[in-house]
Amino acid sequence: MNVAFLGMGRMGREMARHISNGGHRLTVWNRTPGRAGELVAAGAREAASVRDAVADADAIVLMLFDDDSARQVLDEVIAGAPAHTIVINATSIAPATGRELGQVAARAGLRYVEAPVVGTIGPARAGTLRVLVGANEQDAAAAEGLLSLFGTTRHVGGIGAATSLKTVVNLGLALTTAALGEALRLGSDLGVDRDLLRRELSGGALGFILGYKQAMLADNDFQPAAFTLDGLIKDLRIATGSARRPLPMATITLALAAEASDAGHGEDDFSSLAAYYTAT
Ligand SMILES: NC(=O)c1ccc[n+]([C@@H]2O[C@H](COP(=O)([O-])OP(=O)(O)OC[C@H]3O[C@@H](n4cnc5c(N)ncnc54)[C@H](OP(=O)(O)O)[C@@H]3O)[C@@H](O)[C@H]2O)c1
Secondary structure, three states, X not given: XXXXXXXXXXXXXXXXXXXHHOOOEEEEEOOOOOXXXXXXXXXXXXXXXXXXXXXXXXXXXXXXXXXXXXXXXXHHHHHHOOOOOEEEEOOOOOHHHHHHHHHHHHHOOOEEEEOOEEOOHHHHHHOOEEEEEEOXXXXXXXXXXXXXXXXXXXXXXXXXXXXXXXXXXXXXXXXXXXXXXXXXXXXXHOOOOHXXXXXXXXXXXXXXXHHHOHHHHHHOOOOOXXXXXXXXXXXXXXXXXXXXXXXXXXXXXXXXXXXXXXXXXXXXXXXXHHHHHHHO
């Protein structure tokens, strides 16, 4: 199969590798050229434009940053892709945008599958992501062979269902990170020994996020980022913008995260939010 993979960011580079390892012909494209060095060295073709990348594609994977980038790139895809090509959008976007892009793709004669992923760079590299699939039965089945290269797939419903679930999952990540920051701040105010505090928190409700980001928090060094704070802010905006009822904790976390980003942490790992909270 000819597969075009659009978006060679942190996740895209790792995920695209599984396409060629799976025996497919891989063409990659990125807005900023030259980010796919290892993939090109391993035999992938780097296209100079989206249209060039998708011209003879049987399937197209999008792994971009947000709603706007996915919308812009899909417009280019529509201008260049053969009819009935399957478009798999793995970008974490708003459910409403997912449904909109699904309709835009269908009107253009393309098939659209949303496939946001749970997991980060390590699982992307290992092919062990949790891939949430939103599409009709037929398109989900058609995408399964490619999606299963990225990890374990779960077809959760039509377009919008997978991006909804992903939005909720990342709300949990954001709130837990902020909660950890607040717990560390209170521990510091009360003069609790840092190691003792971390050990006790590790065994409790905040244990997952503390264990997951232990090294970065211990070193107070949030580079290289696995998932950026600006990425988390994007997802918090999706959550608050998608909710029917107010999400007060998300709103407060978003304000704090935006403050940390303005203070220069936007490209740091999202766990810098906990450290920023503790330090301020
Ligand atoms: N990192 C994680 O742990 C993780 C985990 C699960 C899901 N996700 C989601 O996966 C997606 C990608 O995340 P990532 O961490 O790989 O992000 P990233 O490293 O920041 O990569 C973003 C990609 O989007 C491209 N892009 C941004 N704006 C664009 C535009 N206007 N037009 C065309 N391309 C554009 C970037 O191109 P340039 O190189 O030119 O900037 C880059 O290829 C996001 O939706 C994120 O929420 C991330």
